[in-house]
Amino acid sequence: MYLWIKALHIVAVVTWFAALFYLPRLYVYHAMARDKGEQQAIDHFLVMERKLYRGIMTPSMIAVIGLGIWLLYLMPQWLGMGWMHAKLLLVLLLVVYHHVCLVYLKQFAAGRCQRSHGFFRAFNELPVIALLGVVLLAVLKPF
Template sequence: MTHERATSQSEGRKAKTKAYASIAAVVLLALGAWWFEPNWLYGWLKVLHVVAVISWMVGLFYLPRLFVYHADAASDGEPSATFVVMEQRLIKVIMNPAMMVSWAAGLWLAWTGFGFSGAWLWIKIATVIGLTVFHVFLSRAARKFAAGENTMTARKWRMANEIPTVLMIIAVIMVIIKPFA
């Protein structure tokens, strides 16, 4: 049985190209700004970091939700094929680039703004490591779904969906409240 793709491959390539071109432009601008070290650089990298984190978190929240519905779909049906396309594009076009920009900008901010000092910062970094581990787990799960080898139920995916929420709350508390400053 052959499946029609939910969207064409050329549309996917166009979206991917636009995403990578945007990321490249931002990275080039950031490198240029870093080279010249203007006063406004720290603030704009903070903006970049926050936007990247929001984009990454959206993916970390949405992908497990897709898995909930995908787990209930027949593995050889059209809905399953559509979920595979959606999951792969979410990971490759949004989540992976957003995670990389979050890490790069975040580490730069941690070094420049705080010199990697403060227990609150290390707890925040630990939560980001946890989010990264969860991201890798989701990426591997997407590959299993694509191969028709998912082993988790929709209920388990609903429960897994709470992991990034808890880690995000801890990270936000550390950044805003700085309880161990």
């Protein structure tokens, strides 16, 4: 059972990260279209962003957390290990990032987002750093 849960957890992580990488990239293009006044493109991005966030990103996050809790239930000794504490902190930060993406989604939908495409290019790099940390911690278990 453990290996099945672990495999599904990894699939959910991959799906969540794909969305975490793609949604801010859509924000880059949305901000560029906004600056050019391209309403048809803006409307298209609004639909894409909403569907990605609600249809893929959030269900993936829920699956990651649920399957992760199940893995911890099966392997409770991990909760006493420092690498797991660090990994869980990174996951918590990713959940915060996920919800910040929702804030920007709502701002774009209301026509109130004033962040530049340059900001979103930098914002898009944050999950990369978290992914590196999560993978290194999970594989190396350094402490």
